[in-house]
Amino acid sequence: MKLVLLTHEREVQRPTNTGSLALSAFPQWCRRIMWSRVAPDRELIALINSHRAAVLFPRPKNLFSSDNLSVENTTEQLYLEHIPDTLIILDATWQEARKMMRQSPYLKAADKFALTEQLDSGFTLRRNQIEGGLCTIECIISLLELKSRHQEAEELKQAFGDFQAG
Template identity: 55%
Template sequence: MKVILLTHEREVTRLTNTGGKALELFPHWCSRVIWSRVEADDGIVHLLSSNKAAVLFPKPVLSKETGDSMLQTPMEELSLYLNEIPETIIILDATWQEARKMIRQSPYLATASKYALTQGGDSQFNLRRNQIPGGLCTLECIIQLCHSAKMTEEALELEAAYIALNQR
């Protein structure tokens, strides 16, 4: 498994950015590309068009009362979701508000294959406010991906780094 953090420019300098820990610990399978609203990264576009990569993004959750998508994603987009972890996973390394904007403002991301984590649960990350229900921070996502990919040692190392970071 390879992980590419498609990082919002504002996220790079935030002290609360968790993706940097994965970059620091596992640079051989985790890398960073800075997202641009006006110019798509050719490497990311090529990976997504080759079907060897997918964007990590939660599946839409339907409201029982209205049948509406809680993430405001049209139902036809459910067909974009893969059942298995792809060779390369692209994580939108940003706040949830910024990540939604990245998807909306980048047609290549909006139409790309997606992968959603299957383990639920709310984030334990307490260094940022206004977390969405079920919305994990970048490092929590990578830890879950490592567990799913049977990369147990890496997951444990990342968990230890996450605990230390989260206790600041």
């Protein structure tokens, strides 16, 4: 499994960014690309177009049922039932992630993968989280568990706990 953190520009400087935990712990399979609405990364576009990667994003009925928001052209048939070799994670606040999806035709057109297990987030460092929404590191931990990479998941759980404890 490889992960691409597609990071919103504001997220890099936030002390509450959890994606940095995975980047530090596992640079061999986790990397960061900065999101751009007007100049998307060419390698990322090629990866999406090859259908060798999918964007990790909740199914519309799960993410938007309570707030009546939608992301145009995000349809059920684009969701994969298996974890692809490479996952693209929108590393941003939920408000920014929706904006990234809405303003990026290449993301809207990309294959998607959704976590189906409904976990409550343990992320306490940010307010205004959506119900059922996980932070970046919680998503990565869930993906590692799905791939039976329990030792790496445990390492990130420990790092996340230490991160929140300060």
